[in-house]
Amino acid sequence: MKKWRISNLYLALVFIVLYLPIFYLIFYSFNVGDTMDHFSGFSWRHYATLLSDSRMISIVLNTLIIALLSSLIATIVGTMGALGIYSAKKATVKNGLLSLNNVLMVSPDVIIGASFLIFFTFLGFSLGFGSVLLSHIAFSIPIVVLMVLPKINELPKTMVDAAYDLGASSWQTLTKVILPAITPGIFAGYFMAFTYSLDDFAVTFFVTGNGFSTLSVEIYSRARQGVDLEVNALSTLMFIVSLLLVVGYYLLGRYNQNRRLQRVKAAEAKINQ
Amino acid sequence: MHKKATYLIPYLLWIGLFVIAPMALIVYQSFFNITGHFTLGNYEQYLTNGVYLKMTFNSILYALIITLSTLLISYPTALLLNRLKNKQLWLLLIILPTWINLLLKTYAFIGLFSQNGSVNDFLRFVGLGSHQILFTDASFIFVAAYIEIPFMILPIFNSLAELKPSMINASRDLGANSWQTFRRVILPLTMPGVKAGFQAIFIPSLSLFMITRLIGGNRVITLGTAIEEHFLVTQNWGMGSTIGVILILAMFVVMYLTRDRKVKGGRIR
Numbered sequence: 387m388k389k390w391r392i393s394n395l396y397l398a399l400v401f402i403v404l405y406l407p408i409f410y411l412i413f414y415s416f417n418v419g420d421t422m423d424h425f426s427g428f429s430w431r432h433y434a435t436l437l438s439d440s441r442m443i444s445i446v447l448n449t450l451i452i453a454l455l456s457s458l459i460a461t462i463v464g465t466m467g468a469l470g471i472y473s474a475k476k477a478t479v480k481n482g483l484l485s486l487n488n489v490l491m492v493s494p495d496v497i498i499g500a501s502f503l504i505f506f507t508f509l510g511f512s513l514g515f516g517s518v519l520l521s522h523i524a525f526s527i528p529i530v531v532l533m534v535l536p537k538i539n540e541l542p543k544t545m546v547d548a549a550y551d552l553g554a555s556s557w558q559t560l561t562k563v564i565l566p567a568i569t570p571g572i573f574a575g576y577f578m579a580f581t582y583s584l585d586d587f588a589v590t591f592f593v594t595g596n597g598f599s600t601l602s603v604e605i606y607s608r609a610r611q612g613v614d615l616e617v618n619a620l621s622t623l624m625f626i627v628s629l630l631l632v633v634g635y636y637l638l639g640r641y642n643q644n645r646r647l648q649r650v651k652a653a654e655a656k657i658n659q
Numbered sequence: 660m661h662k663k664a665t666y667l668i669p670y671l672l673w674i675g676l677f678v679i680a681p682m683a684l685i686v687y688q689s690f691f692n693i694t695g696h697f698t699l700g701n702y703e704q705y706l707t708n709g710v711y712l713k714m715t716f717n718s719i720l721y722a723l724i725i726t727l728s729t730l731l732i733s734y735p736t737a738l739l740l741n742r743l744k745n746k747q748l749w750l751l752l753i754i755l756p757t758w759i760n761l762l763l764k765t766y767a768f769i770g771l772f773s774q775n776g777s778v779n780d781f782l783r784f785v786g787l788g789s790h791q792i793l794f795t796d797a798s799f800i801f802v803a804a805y806i807e808i809p810f811m812i813l814p815i816f817n818s819l820a821e822l823k824p825s826m827i828n829a830s831r832d833l834g835a836n837s838w839q840t841f842r843r844v845i846l847p848l849t850m851p852g853v854k855a856g857f858q859a860i861f862i863p864s865l866s867l868f869m870i871t872r873l874i875g876g877n878r879v880i881t882l883g884t885a886i887e888e889h890f891l892v893t894q895n896w897g898m899g900s901t902i903g904v905i906l907i908l909a910m911f912v913v914m915y916l917t918r919d920r921k922v923k924g925g926r927i928r
Contacts, residue, residue: 393739400736403805404756407767410777414770422770423777467670489678492910494866496883497903500890501681504688504900524677527670587762587869588883592890605762609873613770621763628758636751 412625415618422613432619439616442604448515449584449601456522457579463523464530464579465572469564471531472538487528498525499592506593513595521593522583529582530575537571538564570638577635685907689900701901711885715905718881721796722864725803729860730853732804733811737852738845740812741819750816757809765873768802769793772874794876802874803864811856818852819845854917862910882906 410422418427436442467487474480490498502524506517541564549559565572587602594603601620608614692698705711740749756764771778772792779789792798822845830840866883880888882902889899 396735397739407764407771408756408759410771411763411767423773423775463669463673466666470667470670486674486678494862494883494906494910496866496868496886497906500886500899500903501685503890504684504896505681508684524673527673581758585760602760602762605766606869609762609766609769617766624760624763632755632758
């Protein structure tokens with residue numbers, strides 16, 4: 387009984403430490419004062435400042451546009467890449483492509499950022515929206531491939547063969563058989579790419595140049611100047627968004643699982659007929 | 660065959676332009692000095708100038724401390740989580756903080772650790788007096804470990820969940836006590852998870868630069884800080900690339916030492 391208590395205490399402590407900073411931020415966003423160490427009263431003041439800060443709002447919009455666009459393009463290219471890796475006949479080609487795919491997954495952000503900066507400068511590409519968008523697409527593609535590829539591998543080869551036997555063209559096989567089967571993987575890939583893009587700081591910091599900014603970069607430059615409770619207000623809103631994203635992802639996962647279960651059941655029923 | 664080639668073009672272009680070219684360019688750039696002349700000087704300077712070697716050593720040391728303290732906290736947590744009812748829900752709660760923007764979590768500690776912040780209030784309350792917490796090595800290590808903990812718990816939790824209960828029962832049946840069971844059965848079988856966590860934390864810890872600036876107050880210089888400094892402050896891209904090449908080499912060494920399983924989920928911001 388005593389052991390049980392100690393272990394629960396330990397877990398409680400871990401959870402408290404994990405969540406304390408987050409709730410601390412949220413708590414002080416309602417401070418009427420300007421500091422994060424003395425709570426002098428409740429107010430919505432910092433939220434009002436945030437909502438009337440047109441620079442911050444345009445940065446939020448920039449961040450969202452970058453995230454939506456980059457994950458969309460990365461999903462398209464990544465899915466095509468996953469199909470390509472899947473259809474590679476030689477094992478060496480397949481493994482080679484996979485290793486190249488994973489280079490950006492394991493490289494530290496600083497390396498990705500620095501090497502992209504050299505790359506853009508080398509090409510004479512000006513830094514700003516374009517370079518940030520291209521960088522986000524670039525580091526999101528391997529995530530999409532890694533989410534889609536297992537789904538393609540799960541697809542029984544006999545299904546594809548059956549489609550061809552029944553006279554489907556390769557386009558029809560792709561759109562009527564393969565793509566519907568891997569849709570959950572594609573959605574998961576899009577979702578992961580989206581969150582990676584929203585969260586990225588280091589790569590963006592290197593390739594952003596002057597004038598263009600995303601949320602992470604803006605928070606960094608404000609945090610360097612010290613405490614600014616407008617950032618706290620922003621963090622509360624972002625916490626709520628993250629929470630919604632997690633719930634969405636969780637539901638998506640369950641939806642996928644259910645659909646998968648249903649498909650398995652349907653297949654079993656057909657086989658048993 | 661022709662058709663196959665067309666739809667693969669964007670992906671292959673990506674590999675060529677954003678995987679191979681930047682990596683090649685960083686190696687290429689490392690052979691140029693600040694005035695744009697080809698030289699081996701950067702490597703020579705790196706290897707002979709004590710400052711760079713000391714910085715590399717410190718960076719590795721900090722990364723090791725961060726990774727090991729994360730492991731020390733995460734292993735028991737994963738072990739205990741695995742025994743709970745609704746463990747998937749609890750795991751989700753562990754993962755949830757990783758969805759909060761990294762910068763915001765770091766920013767929170769500027770408030771918590773400040774001279775009049777809550778941590779100092781607490782220390783005064785228990786009679787320990789206030790201390791300078793922000794801009795110390797300890798605060799840097801704490802915040803870095805704080806951010807990395809979920810990425811260590813997750814792989815360990817997964818390998819614990821894969822562990823067959825029959826293994827533990829067999830060990831008990833054969834007369835092993837709990838410590839022996841842990842030492843001889845549970846720990847060896849969850850090593851892949853520990854290795855995955857080690858890999859997922861050690862490499863990013865070498866390259867952190869945002870936390871060193873905001874929390875470490877420029878006292879701690881990691882390989883990542885040095886690269887950022889050379890690229891964006893002193894504009895000495897050659898030297899920055901040289902340190903980058905060293906970091907890439909360090910990454911391969913770590914991956915080789917912890918091989919046998921790929922990191923699931925991969926990169927941490």
